[in-house]
Amino acid sequence: MIQNYLPFLIPIIVLELILALSALIHLLRHQSFRFGNLFIWIIIVLFLQIIGPILYFTIGRGEDA
Amino acid sequence: MNGFTAFFKKEWLEAIRNYRVLLLFSVSALFGMMSPLTAKMMPDILANVKVEGMVLKIPNPTFTDAFVQFFNNFSQMGMALLLLVFGGVLSQDLVRGTLIIPLSKGLSRHAVILAKYTAALTLWTSSYALAALIHYGYTLYLFRLVSVKHLFFSLFCLWLFGAFLLAVLLTASVIVRGSYGGLFVTVAGLGILLICQTIFRMERFNPLRLASENMALLSDKAAFDPLLTIAWITAGFILAALILAMAIFKKKSI
Amino acid sequence: MNVLEVRHIQKNFGRHQVLSDLNFAVSEHSIFGLIGKNGAGKTTAMKMILGFLRPAGGEIRVCGENVIYGNTATNRLIGYLPDVPEFYGYMTAREYLTMCGRITGLTKLQTHEWLQELLPLVGLDGIKRRIHSFSRGMKQRLGIAQALLNKPRLLICDEATSALDPKGRKEILDLLSVAADQTTVLFSTHILSDVERICDSIGLLHEGRLALHGKLSEIKNTYRKETVRIETLNEAQARHLLECLDARSFIQSAERSQSSVTVQLHDPQKNGLKIIDMLSNEQIPILNYELLEPSLENVFLDVIK
CATH class of the missing domain: 3.40.50.300 (P-loop containing nucleotide triphosphate hydrolases)
Structure with missing residues (x-):
């Protein structure tokens, strides 16, 4: 049955990957966090679909200073 | 006017470079795609979860289920996202002192408030519209038939609630100090509205209904007229909040 | 304007x-x-x-x-x-x-x-x-x-x-x-x-x-203070200089730190020559004779005293 929906699932998966990857790249390049550490944030960003990257970008990442 | 335009542009640049645009647009697009799809796939998903000795009887999903998903997603996670993304909208500027230079260059304080609100509102509007369009297209394709009453008005109500949230957030950020002061006050305010609605049944003029009765509107279980009144009242609240924000901000020590 | x-x-x-x-x-x-x-x-x-x-x-x-x-x-x-x-x-x-x-x-x-x-x-x-x-x-x-x-x-x-x-x-x-x-x-x-x-x-x-x-x-x-600093070769000379200076009427105050003497005096242009006369009479060799400029720091400290 999954096959039937595949054309619909692919864009969703792609978008989720874009979110997760941009968060991952950002956090690996900056490595500064308001709280938590690198390891925790990698886990959150990769394994919490959608919510992980949202949390990282809104409250997790450190200042650009 | 120059000041407003320049500051509005700066707000958008900030939204792009601080990943606000990425977050709002991608999450909105995801909601738009996922809501109809989840509704459609629900029977198959549940069929896979076999419970011994139980036969799950699931009625065939219709487009209404798709809308249930959409409104659920947006009234909960969507609003939470909006609060998270715009939580520091003015507070961060005030805490870090980044407004001092633009203000010393003659930027009017009204322009700061208006540019910030307009920028946040256009971002919210465009991402919400994107989600609604994708959702509508998917629903049309997956369920063929879409015929509901007050569809546009129902979608509009949720959008208006988002606009209301942003106005409250901005005003609270003017009044309360600290990086997240405005956010906390807004969340507390939402809590009060929720208590009013659920416990004290104070519903007649409660803006919260704009985000909780969208489905009822579609299925004609909620009357159109009272919600229209609330929509007008909420628009009034937004206007009042902005005027208040400007008046207080004008006299604020920077 | x-x-x-x-x-x-x-x-x-x-x-x-x-x-x-x-x-x-x-x-x-x-x-x-x-x-x-x-x-x-x-x-x-x-x-x-x-x-x-x-x-x-x-x-x-x-x-x-x-x-x-x-x-x-x-x-x-x-x-x-x-x-x-x-x-x-x-x-x-x-x-x-x-x-x-x-x-x-x-x-x-x-x-x-x-x-x-x-x-x-x-x-x-x-x-x-x-x-x-x-x-x-x-x-x-x-x-x-x-x-x-x-x-x-x-x-x-x-x-x-x-x-x-x-x-x-x-x-x-x-x-x-x-x-x-x-x-x-x-x-x-x-x-x-x-x-x-x-x-x-x-x-x-x-x-x-x-x-x-x-x-x-x-x-x-x-805030110009009429101040002269005289540096001698060694401490003994400085001590000797201080004794000679203390006897003169035009000297307001004189202080010694190691081999240099700081003098405050009236009318340094006229009286400064007297000091130089005295230096040669007493046979005191010097390293340095300097009219001190008032620094802003001194002014500052003076005013907020």
Whole structure:
């Protein structure tokens, strides 16, 4: 049955990957966090679909200073 | 006017470079795609979860289920996202002192408030519209038939609630100090509205209904007229909040 | 003409009186140094000139116009460099300056043309990095560039050099000297050597008011102490010199530290010769004979004593 929906699932998966990857790249390049550490944030960003990257970008990442 | 335009542009640049645009647009697009799809796939998903000795009887999903998903997603996670993304909208500027230079260059304080609100509102509007369009297209394709009453008005109500949230957030950020002061006050305010609605049944003029009765509107279980009144009242609240924000901000020590 | 007039300004934070009765004026094309200890109220005074703080009393005029707290129209005449300027870190210097130019009312073309001049002047030409990666000195120079964007009549710099290393300090002071050809500068600091280097008039802020106010050269003359320092070859000679000096009537005081003697005397031009006569009569060889210039530091310490 999954096959039937595949054309619909692919864009969703792609978008989720874009979110997760941009968060991952950002956090690996900056490595500064308001709280938590690198390891925790990698886990959150990769394994919490959608919510992980949202949390990282809104409250997790450190200042650009 | 120059000041407003320049500051509005700066707000958008900030939204792009601080990943606000990425977050709002991608999450909105995801909601738009996922809501109809989840509704459609629900029977198959549940069929896979076999419970011994139980036969799950699931009625065939219709487009209404798709809308249930959409409104659920947006009234909960969507609003939470909006609060998270715009939580520091003015507070961060005030805490870090980044407004001092633009203000010393003659930027009017009204322009700061208006540019910030307009920028946040256009971002919210465009991402919400994107989600609604994708959702509508998917629903049309997956369920063929879409015929509901007050569809546009129902979608509009949720959008208006988002606009209301942003106005409250901005005003609270003017009044309360600290990086997240405005956010906390807004969340507390939402809590009060929720208590009013659920416990004290104070519903007649409660803006919260704009985000909780969208489905009822579609299925004609909620009357159109009272919600229209609330929509007008909420628009009034937004206007009042902005005027208040400007008046207080004008006299604020920077 | 006075670009800035501050009259009877008062300000308190709660019970703490920061400014009790501040009066001063800055005349056109001068560099005015506002000196004071940390916490003397320099930043407070400047923020009131910009309309960011409400004075408890008194009035401020910029180019004859009253400063109004809140929406402050006089700011179009002012360029302001805060002590630690905060920028939007995600912008480039050019983007930031373009935004400021538009805010201050320049057209796109004007801003562009002016930036061609301004960016090389502050040494930020061709730097495409975002501001969050800038050093303190670069941020301070960017701060000067934005302050000069609207070709202000009055440039206000709050502790512009305090947080910088010597090289960065020199850069900023040189920039300010260049800027002073076009505009009037109000410069606050607690670093006296910076004041001596570029300012032509000063005001000394102490206990909520200006304890001293005027042209730097005049103030130095007024506070000139007639002081001579004589260095001998060894301590025994210095001791001998001290004994001889103590006997003379025109000597106010004499002090010895190791092999040098510091003398305060009346009329050093006439009486200085007597000292030299005495040195040769007593056969005291010297290494150095020096008329001491009054330093701003001495003046400063004298006034706030």
